Amino acid sequence: MGVCQQHLDENGMLIRQLMAGLRFVNRLYVIKGPQLLAFLQELRTVNNTEKWKYHDINKFTDEEFKYMCPTSKDQFRELYDYCEPVPREGGHDYVFKKDLLVFLCKLKQGLSNNFLTVIFDYSSRQSTSYVIAKVRKSLMQRFVPKNIGLQSITCQQYIEQYVTDFVN
Incomplete structure (x- = not known):
């Protein structure tokens, strides 16, 4: 076979x-x-x-990457630049590309942690849950404040970009 x-x-x-x-x-x-x-x-x-090399997104075609992840490869790289180490007792936890890919795959596909554990070759469901939480904490440190929410835009920028002439 x-x-x-x-x-x-x-x-x-x-x-x-x-x-x-x-x-x-x-x-x-x-x-x-x-x-x-x-x-x-x-x-x-x-x-x-032939172990999958999830840490190297170039192993995927653009089409394959689109099926897994809600971003393009370029957007993925840009988002990865926002991933900073997460402080923990005794040091820091670093976010790897594979971790971010798991997180984004979970967001797009809504797959269970058990299934993600199998396809991304983690040792247990708990380690997969830990990775997802780690990426979320990392993005909350820098990405979210700069790109999402009220603190990411000034009042003047909001008026210029989103308030129509009719409202004024």
């Missing part, structure tokens, strides 16, 4: 030309025990040899 290496790209994914020819068929399949075992063993092999 393998895939010919000539049909895979450098990231171990099916090449785009083949993807275009795939069709979705909605029908029930029954997988017997030995077939399921072989399938799961193949998944384990792929997982062990």
Whole structure:
């Protein structure tokens, strides 16, 4: 149950030309025990040899990134620049790109922390919850005050940008 290496790209994914020819068929399949075992063993092999590199957003095409995240890659990079270390007892917790991607994926998709734990390869649901909270705290330190809320804009800027001539 393998895939010919000539049909895979450098990231171990099916090449785009083949993807275009795939069709979705909605029908029930029954997988017997030995077939399921072989399938799961193949998944384990792929997982062990080709770990996803979520910390490098360049591994994703723009289209793939759009499906996961509510931002473009450029917006993601800009938002990541706002992520500052979160103070904690005994030091700081740093936000990594993978952490921000999990946070944004959670916002866009509304996926459970259990599911995010599996697809982003965290050790437990608690660690995934911790990462999401850490990113939220980090963004609250600098991004939110500068970009959201009353303190992000002066009264004069608000009048110039949002108050219509009719209201005046």
